[in-house]
Amino acid sequence: MKTYSIEFLEEVPKYVQIAKHMKKLIDVGKVKDGEKLPPIRKLADFLHVNNDTIVSAYKKLEQEGYAVQKIGSGTYAKKKDANRRIKREYTETFKKIMDKDSNEYIDFAGETSCDIFFPMYNFKEVINEVIDRDGVNALVYQETLGFEGLRRSISKYFWQGKVAPKDILIVTGAQQGIDIASKAIINVNDNVIVEKPTYNGALFVFKWRGANVFEVPIEDDGVNLEAFEKILKKNYIRCFYTMSYFQNPTGMSYSREKKLEILRFAEKYDFYIIEDDYLSELIFDENVSYESFKSLDKNDRVIYIKSFSKIFLPGIRLGYMIVPKKLKESIESSKVNTDISTSSLMQRALDLYIIKGYFREYIKKLKSIYKDRYMIMENYIKDILKDKVSFKSPGGGFNFYLKISDYVKINSDELFYKCKNEKILISPGVLFYRNNDDGLRYFRIGYSQTDDFKIKNGIEKINKILE
Amino acid sequence: MKTYSIEFLEEVPKYVQIAKHMKKLIDVGKVKDGEKLPPIRKLADFLHVNNDTIVSAYKKLEQEGYAVQKIGSGTYAKKKDANRRIKREYTETFKKIMDKDSNEYIDFAGETSCDIFFPMYNFKEVINEVIDRDGVNALVYQETLGFEGLRRSISKYFWQGKVAPKDILIVTGAQQGIDIASKAIINVNDNVIVEKPTYNGALFVFKWRGANVFEVPIEDDGVNLEAFEKILKKNYIRCFYTMSYFQNPTGMSYSREKKLEILRFAEKYDFYIIEDDYLSELIFDENVSYESFKSLDKNDRVIYIKSFSKIFLPGIRLGYMIVPKKLKESIESSKVNTDISTSSLMQRALDLYIIKGYFREYIKKLKSIYKDRYMIMENYIKDILKDKVSFKSPGGGFNFYLKISDYVKINSDELFYKCKNEKILISPGVLFYRNNDDGLRYFRIGYSQTDDFKIKNGIEKINKILE
Numbered sequence: 001m002k003t004y005s006i007e008f009l010e011e012v013p014k015y016v017q018i019a020k021h022m023k024k025l026i027d028v029g030k031v032k033d034g035e036k037l038p039p040i041r042k043l044a045d046f047l048h049v050n051n052d053t054i055v056s057a058y059k060k061l062e063q064e065g066y067a068v069q070k071i072g073s074g075t076y077a078k079k080k081d082a083n084r085r086i087k088r089e090y091t092e093t094f095k096k097i098m099d100k101d102s103n104e105y106i107d108f109a110g111e112t113s114c115d116i117f118f119p120m121y122n123f124k125e126v127i128n129e130v131i132d133r134d135g136v137n138a139l140v141y142q143e144t145l146g147f148e149g150l151r152r153s154i155s156k157y158f159w160q161g162k163v164a165p166k167d168i169l170i171v172t173g174a175q176q177g178i179d180i181a182s183k184a185i186i187n188v189n190d191n192v193i194v195e196k197p198t199y200n201g202a203l204f205v206f207k208w209r210g211a212n213v214f215e216v217p218i219e220d221d222g223v224n225l226e227a228f229e230k231i232l233k234k235n236y237i238r239c240f241y242t243m244s245y246f247q248n249p250t251g252m253s254y255s256r257e258k259k260l261e262i263l264r265f266a267e268k269y270d271f272y273i274i275e276d277d278y279l280s281e282l283i284f285d286e287n288v289s290y291e292s293f294k295s296l297d298k299n300d301r302v303i304y305i306k307s308f309s310k311i312f313l314p315g316i317r318l319g320y321m322i323v324p325k326k327l328k329e330s331i332e333s334s335k336v337n338t339d340i341s342t343s344s345l346m347q348r349a350l351d352l353y354i355i356k357g358y359f360r361e362y363i364k365k366l367k368s369i370y371k372d373r374y375m376i377m378e379n380y381i382k383d384i385l386k387d388k389v390s391f392k393s394p395g396g397g398f399n400f401y402l403k404i405s406d407y408v409k410i411n412s413d414e415l416f417y418k419c420k421n422e423k424i425l426i427s428p429g430v431l432f433y434r435n436n437d438d439g440l441r442y443f444r445i446g447y448s449q450t451d452d453f454k455i456k457n458g459i460e461k462i463n464k465i466l467e
Numbered sequence: 468m469k470t471y472s473i474e475f476l477e478e479v480p481k482y483v484q485i486a487k488h489m490k491k492l493i494d495v496g497k498v499k500d501g502e503k504l505p506p507i508r509k510l511a512d513f514l515h516v517n518n519d520t521i522v523s524a525y526k527k528l529e530q531e532g533y534a535v536q537k538i539g540s541g542t543y544a545k546k547k548d549a550n551r552r553i554k555r556e557y558t559e560t561f562k563k564i565m566d567k568d569s570n571e572y573i574d575f576a577g578e579t580s581c582d583i584f585f586p587m588y589n590f591k592e593v594i595n596e597v598i599d600r601d602g603v604n605a606l607v608y609q610e611t612l613g614f615e616g617l618r619r620s621i622s623k624y625f626w627q628g629k630v631a632p633k634d635i636l637i638v639t640g641a642q643q644g645i646d647i648a649s650k651a652i653i654n655v656n657d658n659v660i661v662e663k664p665t666y667n668g669a670l671f672v673f674k675w676r677g678a679n680v681f682e683v684p685i686e687d688d689g690v691n692l693e694a695f696e697k698i699l700k701k702n703y704i705r706c707f708y709t710m711s712y713f714q715n716p717t718g719m720s721y722s723r724e725k726k727l728e729i730l731r732f733a734e735k736y737d738f739y740i741i742e743d744d745y746l747s748e749l750i751f752d753e754n755v756s757y758e759s760f761k762s763l764d765k766n767d768r769v770i771y772i773k774s775f776s777k778i779f780l781p782g783i784r785l786g787y788m789i790v791p792k793k794l795k796e797s798i799e800s801s802k803v804n805t806d807i808s809t810s811s812l813m814q815r816a817l818d819l820y821i822i823k824g825y826f827r828e829y830i831k832k833l834k835s836i837y838k839d840r841y842m843i844m845e846n847y848i849k850d851i852l853k854d855k856v857s858f859k860s861p862g863g864g865f866n867f868y869l870k871i872s873d874y875v876k877i878n879s880d881e882l883f884y885k886c887k888n889e890k891i892l893i894s895p896g897v898l899f900y901r902n903n904d905d906g907l908r909y910f911r912i913g914y915s916q917t918d919d920f921k922i923k924n925g926i927e928k929i930n931k932i933l934e
Binding site: 011012013015016052056057059060062063072088091095098116118120123124127128131135136138139140141142143144172173175176179183185187188189190191201204205208210233234235236238268269270309313314315316317329333336337338339340341342343344345346 | 602
């Protein structure tokens with residue numbers, strides 16, 4: 001106990017002083033990572049303070065990431081996450097590229113569509129038409145569900161009327177969709193299943209909700225169903241988060257059979273499927289057909305999320321959700337309490353853009369350009385990296401997920417840092433696993449922010465580092 | 468225990484059947500609201516199932532709002548909140564008015580600026596200028612902090628350069644600001660202080676974060692400081708949420724002294740102040756001067772939030788935060804994981820709108836129109852409702868918060884329903900308190916979505932109901 005003794009100052013609240021002292025002990029290693037902190041009463045007696053003071057001090061430690069409370073067992077010291085550094089550097093580099101549109105980097109991490117192909121004059125036309133047509137209403141109306149015209153267009157053009165406009169909720173993108181769905185259905189300690197590996201932005205949201213996250217390994221045609229059902233049998237699961245096409249990061253797409261089986265699970269074990277329809281517009285392999293979980297769902301078990309920012313334009317910040325009837329009220333309330341409603345003018349412009357057929361035209365053009373780049377990247381990986389990595393062709397989407405071969409003596413975190421020095425941004429596997437170390441032998445590269453020359457140049461440099 | 472016995476079916480997981488059975492017991496009153504449910508082991512033994520099965524069943528009950536878990540004590544039955552009905556009806560009516568722009572209602576609940584005064588041609592001009600100037604960049608660039616030009620304009624025109632553009636984060640409105648700040652600083656069981664009464668959208672967010680909410684009563688010049696410090700002495704408080712001008716719903720503004728004292732508290736007891744600068748543009752009383760917590764803050768303790776949607780245009784979905792240096796990284800990460808970034812084109816348009824002086828001009832015009840309406844509403848309340856209600860003149864903002872006099876034998880929830888029958892929407896006090904019943908003698912009415920005729924007409928009808 002002696003380590004914990006303090007000479008209290010007059011001015012500062014005691015719990016602040018206790019917390020400060022303990023942080024120091026953890027930082028310098030006098031209290032080890034994972035070590036149990038003294039029981040509240042014992043420490044209170046020892047320091048001649050109230051129990052409440054220790055409770056407050058421990059709460060402060062927890063808040064600042066220096067302790068974890070385990071219910072029924074006590075409070076434990078925690079050293080800051082070692083993988084925080086790589087995550088921070090990744091985010092910072094990514095931000096630098098986004099903010100400055102810096103050309104000095106080869107950006108293999110970008111996950112959105114490129115700008116240079118967008119016919120701006122079409123967009124200017126629709127936005128002026130909207131302003132002339134709707135006047136100030138275009139800037140004032142705030143429908144929680146979103147502009148009715150856009151919801152009608154989504155229903156008509158993307159779902160052939162099989163989804164009603166009233167079941168569609170406009171959001172600012174897939175990230176907001178995940179956030180809003182989570183707020184509506186996940187409470188602290190609820191159980192969530194994700195794919196292993198999965199999109200880190202989703203993991204972040206589930207962590208925020210205080211959820212218990214279970215991971216199920218991904219195979220070539222979807223998650224492993226035995227592992228999946230084993231979890232379902234033992235735990236009440238609230239939802240399963242999935243990217244049905246070109247899963248991020250693996251690029252895997254689900255087989256029809258696995259989709260149907262998971263839908264059966266959802267009904268039997270009473271959980272929801274959050275389907276993040278990531279990049280299904282970019283199916284390049286003719287053997288892959290498009291059938292979302294949502295389109296196969298007979299029991300209203302799927303919360304479907306679609307972003308327009310990924311494939312269309314990142315700065316437009318629009319997407320939509322299709323919401324099960326049972327959840328409609330809570331998801332709407334979740335939207336209101338998150339940001340009231342979505343920007344009105346942009347919704348109207350997108351609506352007209354779709355109605356006029358510009359959207360379809362643009363996506364068609366993009367698809368053909370991206371297919372070329374996809375083939376180029378695939379070929380360079382095979383030709384240049386050869387057997388240093390292995391991968392499965394995703395057949396579409398933006399990304400390739402590469403496994404570093406056993407004989408190559410470098411992990412993907414190290415590869416990330418070395419690439420960064422060469423001004424190449426890759427996505428190291430540690431980003432995509434709850435337990436970061438599981439990703440050490442993987443990394444993801446994508447072509448959307450590059451061109452032929454950059455792809456070749458970047459992959460050649462990666463090859464040198466792997467040698 | 469007998470009540471709990473079940474004959475299990477083969478097909479359905481047992482915990483689902485147990486939960487279903489218990490819901491029924493609670494619904495029909497065989498298990499009373501607040502009654503302790505059987506301990507896990509005892510019930511497991513009785514039903515011949517594993518402990519895990521009961522844990523899952525209780526979790527499901529909790530999820531569906533039929534039970535509350537109290538750490539270290541057990542699980543308790545819960546009947547659905549009686550005030551849910553009034554909240555739902557309020558929200559639905561509010562939505563109906565927003566969605567349809569229905570003229571049949573007298574909307575005393577609106578909290579945003581009215582549309583009819585907005586010079587749309589100015590806006591069309593700036594948006595076309597932006598498209599011509601920035602081209603596709605206006606739809607692609609996604610800076611996490613927000614468009615740099617707009618951040619510079621906010622710094623220059625609203626803060627005279629005293630706040631740096633790099634400390635400003637563009638958000639989609641105050642509601643998102645509260646959500647993002649909460650995600651960055653509040654964890655489960657963290658303590659938060661709010662004003663009593665306070666804005667229900669903020670209460671909702673804090674509840675989502677799993678925070679313990681303490682309330683401090685509002686007086687004429689801010690919260691009661693003794694009650695405030697009493698809480699601080701006993702508990703480690705993470706943040707204090709405040710609306711410094713024309714607080715919602717009371718209309719109260721803080722005195723300079725109270726602001727300074729609370730800033731001193733924040734430093735001494737180590738907490739943050741989330742300042743929601745609600746409607747400080749609308750100061751009508753010449754004795755009230757504008758000094759935000761943020762402008763008085765010497766220790767970087769204030770998270771300042773300002774919406775452009777309230778006073779400017781609701782459908783534009785823009786606002787900003789000023790972020791303490793210590794929290795910058797976590798708040799930025801919170802923005803990214805909430806919705807990546809804010810719509811790019813609208814930010815550029817607003818920036819140019821400010822630069823060209825249109826913003827200032829428009830607010831000036833609004834202020835003079837609103838001042839007239841404010842006076843009209845105040846006079847009608849005094850002339851028509853007379854001593855049936857009492858209130859303090861806020862000296863600005865959109866709203867009046869009225870206390871129903873003791874001799875009037877109607878509560879504000881009943882008043883709400885009766886007004887709704889007459890197609891008048893008021894905001895009953897129950898919306899603004901953690902314990903809803905505290906608001907039974909209060910209601911809020913505002914003029915922003917009305918005119919002279921509607922104000923008179925609406926108040927006359929309220930008068931009849933109160934009689």
